[in-house]
Amino acid sequence: MGDEAELRILIADDEPLAAERLQLLLAKCSGIDLVGTASDGESAVRMAQALEPDVLLLDIAMPGLDGIDVARAIAGPNSSPAVVFVTAFDQFAVAAFEVAAVDYLMKPVDPERLERALGRARAYVRQRREEPGRTPSKTSQWLDEFWASDLTGLVRIAARDVDRVSAERDYMRLHVGRRSWLIHHSMTALEEGLDPELFVRLHRSAIVRRDFIAGFTRNQSGRWIARLADGGEQPVGRLYSDRVRSIAGR
Template structure:
């Protein structure tokens, strides 16, 4: 992530620089000591992320966050401040996270992970590739510790829901994206994928068979040896796959 640090305290800026130097996947593109300079640098450098102090002379951090927002969202913003009373205002400008000085290194890493996830979700919306003529989703962009990863839809074994996120399972690895299950069901090619549960979509050729449990409910046996219960609302999918 291309990162711009904004703080009017030189020691605070230096500490953030040292912490960022120990974290992979971060490219520090510049530092600014006031809000006006931050806005100018953000326009020229186009950073992915602002690590932004709030209490500064002239334009404060909240003003800067508003100023750098654009039609495509602008950079992700993580506030780094000595005060905790600005948290409500920070999230009103859609800050990704809010850190209180002195910054804990582990807490900073979690904030950067959230920023990556935020950028990846935005990338998923704008950079999902749709197949020519069929309107189906062909790929997704997901974040990991090294940056962004392109995942072809045809490589996905299954999708499982985790609260507001969907986990894409590909072999032994998995990635979280911010999508609804309904949107994925509508976007993925039904010739390749089938929804078996309110929280699960499975690639059809990843299903090795079905069996009934003691209560009579269908269980899908998957190629990786795991089992996926079939929701009662999706029992017709089993019959359709089996041609019955």
């Protein structure tokens, strides 16, 4: 950490074993000052306001105020700590993005993944100290990973590895090569959360990675069809036909 001050960290988790595991992991990290542990949302808000931590490691599913509510309650232009959600559930990722969390960790927390999250938190805190009064931005404003369920448990999927996203009722299917996973997000939230330099929405039920598009053709009715790198096709919705021209630079 060099001459940087220690990161003051507050843990908020209603599961004693989960909180203890985080404490043990933090004890192995350098430059950390654990200032307290809260066991519910209300106490997390009170302790955050009293102790003014730099970072809040925050569970989401807690009795009373949940983690999303806590993040909203402590948000402020000058004193809002970096929020890192730590949860056993993947369906809250978009909600976490909306409250400007700097990272989102899945339980059981991987030590290397925790170190990455703390690195993002340090960048947040550094910017806040250098530019007081300005709301710090996240290290990246775009979703960079997803967690999806499969038969073995939870799988981490890097956003830049996703070829395309298709809607299936209340779920979105992430297509990565020949495999796919369902996640419980909305298409609109994904469109807002994914980097527009990497992804483009071509239909009300489809988002495609830009470099996965091999070209465009028109069908007999004049509608655009995107030809995909795997040989598949994706119809372009009428409302999204302007995206074809922007991608082709026309």
